[in-house]
Amino acid sequence: MSGQKILVVDDDLHIRRLLHGTLTRAAYGVVEAKTGREALERAADAQPDAILLDLGLPDRDGLELVPTLLRRARVPLLVVSARESTDDKVAALDLGADDYVTKPFDGEELLARLRAALRHKVIVQGNSPILRAGDLRIDLPNRQVCKGDIEVHLTRKEFDVFAQLALSPGRVVTHSRILAQVWPLEEDRRIEYLRIVVRNLRRKLETDPAQPLVIRNEIGIGYRLMAEA
The missing domain is CATH 3.40.50.2300 (Response regulator)
Known part of the structure; x- marks a missing residue:
């Protein structure tokens, strides 16, 4: 219940x-x-x-x-x-x-x-800093992502974008919110930057980047990480 x-x-x-x-x-x-x-x-x-x-x-x-x-x-x-x-x-x-x-x-x-x-x-509330999404293990405090038993190397920007999604598992995170957090000093926060990073993340983390199951698009709005605590 x-x-x-x-x-x-x-x-x-x-x-x-x-x-x-x-x-x-x-x-x-x-x-x-x-x-x-x-x-x-x-x-x-x-x-x-x-x-x-x-x-x-x-x-x-x-x-x-x-x-x-x-x-x-x-x-x-x-x-x-x-x-x-x-x-x-x-x-x-x-x-x-x-x-x-x-x-x-x-x-x-x-x-x-x-x-x-x-x-x-x-x-x-801090009960679970470790997340799982499919075969991925996401350790936010240590900035570490593992696929199975193998650590996946992410660039700083790639991890920063992924962390914005991982902080809100299962929720939509808007393009504007991610851009403001990851590129705070850019006057022109072009969404093309974000799309390139997400494309690289899918190439590294998804089983089939062409049919992503972990990082889902919300067309015109943002992205959603399909993860569990």
């Missing part, structure tokens, strides 16, 4: 019922809010373990709520929205959302992304 409590913020009764059923079948407890105001109250008093947030709320835009909710409850936050634009997705992720799920959604995929976000919270 999970025993973890999820705050569902959505003004659509049908969606709330759908999410309630999906979450309770997976042994999560559910707290609901229909407005931004209710969401802030529940985030403070219900002590949820994660938040699922719709952007189209009746009293305020959900994007405005992301940083405020994260200050009220320092927990994983996943946006679940019908908005499909890349700009909305990038904005939500750069504001601190752990993931972005587009409606209509598949229940099992939503649960998988929720588990990844909750797992990331444990890693951030």
Whole structure:
């Protein structure tokens, strides 16, 4: 049994019922809010373990709520929205959302992304500095990546980019966030730099670089490392 409590913020009764059923079948407890105001109250008093947030709320835009909710409850936050634009997705992720799920959604995929976000919270708290992704072993403190029993040599930039993904396993990390962290002094942080580094990482780390299973593209948004603690 999970025993973890999820705050569902959505003004659509049908969606709330759908999410309630999906979450309770997976042994999560559910707290609901229909407005931004209710969401802030529940985030403070219900002590949820994660938040699922719709952007189209009746009293305020959900994007405005992301940083405020994260200050009220320092927990994983996943946006679940019908908005499909890349700009909305990038904005939500750069504001601190752990993931972005587009409606209509598949229940099992939503649960998988929720588990990844909750797992990331444990890693951030320092419980597991070692990650695994397929046959890769990633030791962040020692800046070491091994494929099977063999250490893979990465350049400084390659490791720095890979570390940004490894710090958020299972989550989308936006292009802009990686560029800001890895090339902080570049006035023109061209995405071509990042694409070249990711291509080199896939050549060194993936079994088949043409069909990557470890470093996944989120087209127009960023990359996701399929890793486990």
